[in-house]
Amino acid sequence: MINFSEVSETNAMIERENLDVRTITMGISLVDCVDSDLNRLKDNIYKKIYESAKDLVRVGDDIAHDFGIPVVNKRISVTPISLIGAGACRSSEDYAEIARVLDKAAADTGVNFLGGYSALVSKGMTPADRLLIESIPQALAETELVCSSVNVGSTKTGIDMDAVRLMGTIIKKTAELTKDRGSIGCAKLVVFCNAPDDNPFMAGAFHGVTEADKILNIGVSGPGVVKKALESAHGMDFEHLCETVKKTAFKVTRVGQLVAREASERLGVPFGIIDLSLAPTPAIGDSVADILCEMGLEYAGAPGTTAALALLNDQVKKGGVMASSYVGGLSGAFIPVSEDQGMINAVNAGCLTLEKLEAMTCVCSVGLDMIAIPGDTKDTTIAGIIADEMAIGMVNQKTTAVRLIPAAGKKVGDQVSFGGLLGYAPVMPVNNYSCAEFVNRKGRIPAPIHSFKN
């Protein structure tokens, strides 16, 4: 039977070390909503989402209550809207109307984000994909809860540079249209390479076309718990360090597994995957950067950071896969700047640069995340940064993403605040040497060779 110290350990993790289940995300297929009439399509979408997810928030809260573990976010992901709207939308304004319906459905179900205002264009864009992408700035400016993502490359197809170039411009426009709110639109827009179909985390969540009608994906978290556990590993060798991370990841994932099972049973929706990502929040002590410091770095970004992050990421996965048979999504350590106080401190200390962050993305999940850059950064420079990050994902067969905020009217040293889970970010300098001629070339970068690995 359970003993005293085990109960105290669990409750200390929850009360003092910010252990929580970060999100229950219900994936909902909208394929059966498709109609050639825009109004009927909008009705179908609203009804399908509302009927599917109306109990999601209540059930999430009930589970949190029963087990004494916070379930922070309840969210929805839907089939990429470029596909769903293709038959009915004749203009980008038509797509933006769907975004408003998604926003209403999200608000009425009580969830705090809805992802899937997305296009998958890793090899090329259909006219519908292009219309959706062009509607993103308006859609994100006019809605509160809708998140958007565009997959512009994959290991199998290469990188669609036409889409990369377009996204450079779209990100700038989105920043401009939401400049009165710290360019917050860009915080809800992700550019992906190798985007997973079952990611529960925002802003990049969408319900892939290969998924079932409805599914529950769970994102666990707990950087604070890992950091606390590592406090006992000071001066120990790497084996001990790895064991500590692994055991902690196991415990954290088991909590996610429990919540997943309960939610699936109570909602009557099958369980999909657990995403093992360590997701930081702006709360003190809930930081991935602090884990790196606990391992022995003065600040995140110091030499050794990439190695420490690689170790952390791998051990989290090793502990997590033992705890749950269905692991998926992004599963690694997130390194968003604005959502992680330790990262912000490192940037302010001058220790962490965009280039070092890029190196770190080679070994962890996702990529250049929630980084504020000067508002006057050129479209082509943003496209160049995206292209670099996509190339890392393509060649290394991993998911990479870019969520940059070219904060309108701000320059290096200023600060942008988004509020809540999105936090605040210092504006970081960007290498402004031109890449215009390179990114303005038409076409795509071919898929990499899958042999002769060196």
Add this chain to the structure above:
Amino acid sequence: MKRAIVTVVGKDTVGIIAGVCTYLADNHINILDISQTIVQGYFNMMMIIDVTDLGKPFGTLADELAALGEEKIGVQIKCQKEEIFDLMHRI
């Protein structure tokens, strides 16, 4: 059998165990195990209780225990289903 864990933490005072046990008895809840210590004047108790035939929603039980602790005894009382501890600490 469905079990739950009750934890009580707070400044030691007269009648903590009596208060919690009276509530449980009034609600026909059987106590399976109790362990309790006092560290530097702070009272720590863990109880394992049987909630198989609980006559009310589990959430209500947790709320009522929390309120009892806060309003009448002056300690923090948590009541959680047992699975979270089992899954975390057992392979």
